[in-house]
Amino acid sequence: xxxxxDREFQRESATDDTRVKxxxxxxxxxxxxxxxxxxxxxxxxxxxxxxxxxxxxxxxxAQITGVRRTQLMDIVRHLMNAxxxxxxxxxxxxxxxxxxxxQLTKALADLETFGIARNDTAVTVLVHHQVPNDSRKRLGxxxxxxxxxIALMREEAPDADDQIGTPLNLQxx
Numbered sequence: 001x002x003x004x005x006d007r008e009f010q011r012e013s014a015t016d017d018t019r020v021k022x023x024x025x026x027x028x029x030x031x032x033x034x035x036x037x038x039x040x041x042x043x044x045x046x047x048x049x050x051x052x053x054x055x056x057x058x059x060x061x062a063q064i065t066g067v068r069r070t071q072l073m074d075i076v077r078h079l080m081n082a083x084x085x086x087x088x089x090x091x092x093x094x095x096x097x098x099x100x101x102x103q104l105t106k107a108l109a110d111l112e113t114f115g116i117a118r119n120d121t122a123v124t125v126l127v128h129h130q131v132p133n134d135s136r137k138r139l140g141x142x143x144x145x146x147x148x149x150i151a152l153m154r155e156e157a158p159d160a161d162d163q164i165g166t167p168l169n170l171q172x173x
Contacts, residue, residue: 021091046118047079055116062114071097072107076116 027033049055055076059069074097082088094104111117128134153160160166 021095025091025095047076047116048118049076049116052077052080058114058116064110068110071099072111072114072116074098075104075107075111079117 024033049058052073056073059072062069064072075093078088078093078096090101090104093099094101097104097107099107108117108119112119126135128138157166
């Protein structure tokens with residue numbers, strides 16, 4: 001996370017996301033942090049091809065750019081090298097492919113379209129029951145926040161049309 005040359009933290013918006021994901025991964029590996037919620041995984045058993053060459057041949061026939069082919073092959077290689085019964089986090093896949101979360105979702109859909117993988121992304125949902133700050137309480141808090149945000153948006157842009165997107169600068173709000 002620190003610049004190797006001067007040992008100072010340098011902000012670069014293009015790499016901020018990757019740096020944060022890397023830092024979180026290191027903290028998880030050191031068992032100093034545990035992300036138990038919002039953890040999305042892809043399982044290698046979802047591959048429909050048996051070898052890298054099979055995937056490469058299918059992608060060679062596809063009408064996609066060389067950059068896209070490389071991104072998809074990076075994902076396939078990572079999936080093939082993983083243990084079949086262990087999930088790979090989407091954070092890992094965004095890191096190795098250079099894609100954002102939304103772009104990764106599209107890439108997994110593309111791999112399904114090309115017959116290389118099944119898009120069976122697994123999402124783990126934890127429900128907290130009969131504990132302090134249980135799921136019902138959390139949902140209520142989230143609903144109140146959403147209501148407050150919508151009220152603030154209406155206050156900041158009272159003439160906004162419901163059918164047309166309107167930019168809202170949250171830093172000003």
